[in-house]
Amino acid sequence: MKIVAKTIGIVTSGGDAPGMNAAIRAVTRIGHSKGFNVVGFERGWDGILANNFKKLTPRSVGGIVQLGGTILRTFRCPAFEKPECVKLAAKNLQQNNVDALVVIGGDGSFRGALDLSKVSGVQVVGIPATIDNDIYGTDETIGFDTAVNTAVASIDKIRDTAISHERIFIVEVMGRKRGFLALEVGICVGAEVILIPEKPLDLPEIIKVMNSNAEKGKRAGIIVAAEGYGDSSKLAQDIQKQTDFEVRLSIVGYSQRGGSPTARSRLLASLFAEKAVDSIYEQKGNSAVGLQNGIVTSFDLETSARGKKPLDLRLLKVAEMLSL
Ligand code: ADP
Numbered sequence: 001m002k003i004v005a006k007t008i009g010i011v012t013s014g015g016d017a018p019g020m021n022a023a024i025r026a027v028t029r030i031g032h033s034k035g036f037n038v039v040g041f042e043r044g045w046d047g048i049l050a051n052n053f054k055k056l057t058p059r060s061v062g063g064i065v066q067l068g069g070t071i072l073r074t075f076r077c078p079a080f081e082k083p084e085c086v087k088l089a090a091k092n093l094q095q096n097n098v099d100a101l102v103v104i105g106g107d108g109s110f111r112g113a114l115d116l117s118k119v120s121g122v123q124v125v126g127i128p129a130t131i132d133n134d135i136y137g138t139d140e141t142i143g144f145d146t147a148v149n150t151a152v153a154s155i156d157k158i159r160d161t162a163i164s165h166e167r168i169f170i171v172e173v174m175g176r177k178r179g180f181l182a183l184e185v186g187i188c189v190g191a192e193v194i195l196i197p198e199k200p201l202d203l204p205e206i207i208k209v210m211n212s213n214a215e216k217g218k219r220a221g222i223i224v225a226a227e228g229y230g231d232s233s234k235l236a237q238d239i240q241k242q243t244d245f246e247v248r249l250s251i252v253g254y255s256q257r258g259g260s261p262t263a264r265s266r267l268l269a270s271l272f273a274e275k276a277v278d279s280i281y282e283q284k285g286n287s288a289v290g291l292q293n294g295i296v297t298s299f300d301l302e303t304s305a306r307g308k309k310p311l312d313l314r315l316l317k318v319a320e321m322l323s324l
Helices: 019-033 045-049 083-095 107-120 144-165 180-189 203-215 231-241 262-280 301-306 314-322
Strands: 007-012 037-041 051-057 102-106 123-128 167-173 194-197 221-225 246-251 287-290 293-300
Touching: 007 019, 019 037, 019 262, 019 287, 045 083, 083 107, 102 107, 102 262, 107 123, 107 231, 107 301, 123 194, 123 231, 123 301, 144 167, 144 180, 144 262, 167 180, 167 194, 167 231, 167 293, 180 194, 180 221, 180 314, 194 262, 203 221, 203 231, 262 287, 262 293, 293 301
Parallel strands: 007 037, 007 102, 102 123, 123 287, 167 221, 167 246, 194 221
Antiparallel strands: 037 051, 287 293
C-alpha cells in the first residue's frame, strides 16, 4: 500500500453546517481503511494553535452520521488572519506529525486553509460545508440541502397564516452575503418575490408586484429575503405604509444551521470525504473537493478560495413566472 502521509488531521471551522459530522466520520473511517491515523482538532483553527486535538477512530465516530453541528466544535478565529498565527499553526502541525489536514468549512475557512497551505509542508484539502452554498468550484456544499428543507418547512407553515389573514409575510433566510439559499427556498415555497443581494429589487418594484398581485386576486403573499439583501424590518414597515396590505416579518434564523442532516447532505459529506482522502493518498497536493455537474471531483484550493461563485440569475425569472 502506497502511503507517505501517515496522519490526517481534521478541523471544522467557521459556521456549522448539518453534515459536518457525517464528513468527520467518513474521513476517519475511509482514512483508517486506507491505513492512516486520524486526529481531530477541536474548536476550529484555535485547536491547531492551542495543540488541542484528539485521536479519532472508527469507533469514536460511531453514531454521529445523523447529528447536526460538529463533534469537534467550531469557532470563528480572527487571529488566524494574522500571518504569525498561520505560521504557528504550520509549526504545530509539523511538531504533532500531522501530514495532511482536511478543512471542513465555508469560504472563510477555505481562505484560512489557503494561507496555511502557503507556509506549511502539510497537504491541505478543503471540504465545502456551509449552508450558504457560496464556495467556488462546487455546485453544492454540505448542509445546503438541509438548510433549504428547514426553511421550506418553516415557510410552508407561515403560508397558512398568510392566506388565512390575507397578509404579506417577509421571511428572512440566511446565506450571509449571497442569495443561493433565498433563491432556492423562494422557488420551493412559491414566493411572490425573492430578494437577493445579487439582483436587489427596490421598494417601488416590490410594491408594484404586490399591487398587481392584489388586482389579480392575490391578497396574501410571501416575500423571501436573503439576510444579505438589507434591513427586512424596515422593508416590512415601508411596504405596510405604502400599500393596503398588513405586513409581518418572520426570521427563520439559526434553525437553518442545525438539525439532522438530510440524506443528500449526508451523501455529499460521505462522497466528498472519500475524494479528499483519496487525494491525500494519491498525494495530489493542496486541493478542494466538490460537485461539478453531478460528479464528485478534486480541484485547486487556491482557485476555489479566491473565486467568486456565480449565481444563476435565470432562476429569478423562473420564480417570477411561477408566481403568476
Ligand atoms: P466560514 O468558513 O463558514 O465561511 P468564516 O468566514 O467565519 O466562516 O471563516 C472561518 C474562519 O476562517 C475565521 O474565523 C478565520 O479564522 C478564518 N478566515 C476567514 N477569512 C480569512 C482570510 N481572509 N484569511 C485567513 N483566514 C480567514
